[in-house]
Amino acid sequence: MLEFLSQGGYGGYIWSAYGMTLALLVxxxxxxxxxxxxxxxxxxxxxxLRNAGDKQ
Structure with missing residues (x-):
């Protein structure tokens, strides 16, 4: 599991990009x-306003 999260040493960049994308979509x-x-x-x-003008 840790290997998957670390993404070959680029995990911080990858997961922060996913997080930023999710935040911007929200x-x-x-x-x-x-x-x-x-x-x-x-x-x-x-x-x-239109209905009030029609009644007068």
Whole structure:
């Protein structure tokens, strides 16, 4: 198992690259979800304003 983790002496580089990739994918996913929520909230506000204008 230790041989697998050491990857022929390059384990630190290899596993840190995997870790950085995973971290960036998680950050990207969270950012996209946050943006989606912001867009949906903006659309809801616009619909409320439009419906309020139609009633007057």
């Amino acid at each position: 950050i990207e996913t969270l950012g996209l979800r946050r943006g989606q929520r912001a867009i949906l909230a903006r659309l809801q506000r616009l619909l409320r």
